[in-house]
């Protein structure tokens with residue numbers, strides 16, 4: 001089992017993003033309703049947030065609900081939205097205690113009003129915390145994000161606020177939901193699926209990908225340590241040769 005003291009504090013990923021998958025299969029395996037899987041998944045969320053802060057990683061982004069997830073049965077969508085509101089209410093003191101700042105990305109205006117208000121309140125309440133920025137991806141889809149970005153930039157070009165010649169990667173970055181976040185260094189997906197499912201397409205351009213069979217509700221601190229240790233054993237070359245790096 002991986003331990004915290006095995007992790008090299010000088011080689012930490014700056015930004016870890018997680019596709020929290022497998023709640024439904026976890027529930028089905030024990031003859032429970034899918035909603036029980038989502039409920040149990042909140043324990044894993046708490047564990048991972050705490051571990052991330054303890055390790056000293058400054059940015060954590062969790063994929064909680066995709067634009068495609070709106071196509072799930074109405075009852076499941078309702079359960080997920082209710083769980084979001086109750087978790088936000090419940091976790092606020094813990095966020096404060098651990099000096100964590102909450103952030104959210106996605107088409108937030110599509111969330112139920114209650115969830116929007118709760119989210120806005122917790123974001124406001126934690127805005128001065130600075131140990132860890134926890135970003136929840138809610139009603140998030142990378143294609144929707146990129147489309148929105150293109151529309152905003154085009155409209156600025158049309159109104160002579162920016163010129164076509166000046167469009168570069170940093171201008172694009174400034175129009176994404178993730179404008180205040182660094183690139184993702186490590187992307188983790190649980191439950192054995194090896195796909196991106198419309199998550200952070202632009203931001204993971206050079207992320208290290210880590211897939212584990214563990215179903216999200218079973219994911220614990222030690223599983224995160226294992227992912228980080230795996231990350232620390234990789235050579236990130238960013239297009240260069242190995243010799244250039246040494």
Ligand code: IPE
Nearest residue numbers: 020021022023024025026064
């Ligand atoms: C992830 O678990 C949670 C969300 C996508 C909201 P799933 O609900 O996708 O679980 P599986 O993939 O069906 O097991």
Ligand code: IPE
Nearest residue numbers: 019020021063064065066197
């Ligand atoms: C991705 O999981 C979205 C979240 C974890 C929130 P899904 O379970 O929705 O992805 P697919 O449908 O298997 O690709």
Ligand code: MG
Nearest residue numbers: 021022023024
């Ligand atoms: Mg899934």
